[in-house]
Amino acid sequence: MSATATPNQTLLSVEDLDVYYGESRILREVKLDITHGSIIAVMGRNGVGKTTLMKAIMGLLPARKGQIHLNSEEITQWTPDLRARAGIGIVPQGREIFSKLSVLENLQIGLEARTDGLKTIPEDLIYSLFPVLSDMKHRAGGNLSGGQQQQLAIARALVGDPDVLILDEPTEGIQPSIILEIEKILLHLKDESDLTIILVEQYFDFARQIADYFYLMDRGSIALHGTADELSDESIKQYLTF
Ligand SMILES: Nc1ncnc2c1ncn2[C@@H]1O[C@H](COP(=O)(O)OP(=O)(O)OP(=O)(O)O)[C@@H](O)[C@H]1O
Numbered sequence: 001m002s003a004t005a006t007p008n009q010t011l012l013s014v015e016d017l018d019v020y021y022g023e024s025r026i027l028r029e030v031k032l033d034i035t036h037g038s039i040i041a042v043m044g045r046n047g048v049g050k051t052t053l054m055k056a057i058m059g060l061l062p063a064r065k066g067q068i069h070l071n072s073e074e075i076t077q078w079t080p081d082l083r084a085r086a087g088i089g090i091v092p093q094g095r096e097i098f099s100k101l102s103v104l105e106n107l108q109i110g111l112e113a114r115t116d117g118l119k120t121i122p123e124d125l126i127y128s129l130f131p132v133l134s135d136m137k138h139r140a141g142g143n144l145s146g147g148q149q150q151q152l153a154i155a156r157a158l159v160g161d162p163d164v165l166i167l168d169e170p171t172e173g174i175q176p177s178i179i180l181e182i183e184k185i186l187l188h189l190k191d192e193s194d195l196t197i198i199l200v201e202q203y204f205d206f207a208r209q210i211a212d213y214f215y216l217m218d219r220g221s222i223a224l225h226g227t228a229d230e231l232s233d234e235s236i237k238q239y240l241t242f
């Protein structure tokens, strides 16, 4: 399914979302309004609930309260599989590459999210974005470096042809040269496609380079939000650790 929203319209929204682990309330009335074609940064210190929010958007954790809409359709009760096929892709924190499967087999898993029946990965597109994966397509995922695995995780999500791509801390534990490559690729995707990106980050310089809009989380709530122009570096950094 491809997005029917046009630029400057809301593609994904979260309203008053509460999520619990057991009896612990982790997310508190979280609201997001994500414009089609934008790059949104969700930032905050360890343990504030960033991954919990992304898992709730993917349908991996249930909402105790609140709603999630994609393209004006309520998806709050949808399964993760349905949400993936509706166009939400994720690059999970820690990458979750299948270490015994080859690079090609890892990429093929991304095909499951497609609704157009494509059965082979779009190799030209993927290898033009990530040439290193072309050289390594028969190598086991577990034999790649951390940076290469991160590129593979992004490529696998793109194989699913998402409308919204969630990246959960893609720079975590990655060397600076690969971070720069990832930055270039995300900016390229923003310019050359109508992909909408939700970037979960703690690395300020990286997020500052690419995000149009910021949400700063603190203890399960959105503590501050605004456009890249509206928010000063200092106002963002007060919610980060240095
Ligand atoms: N499986 C779980 N069971 C119980 N509590 C959990 C579980 N996973 C996370 N939590 C708790 O939920 C809170 C939010 O965790 P979450 O992983 O969403 O934070 P985060 O902002 O993604 O942190 P980080 O930057 O370290 O990835 C934390 O207090 C954490 O201890």
Ligand SMILES: [Mg+2]
Residues within 6 Å of the ligand: 050, 051, 052, 093, 168
């Ligand atoms: Mg996390």
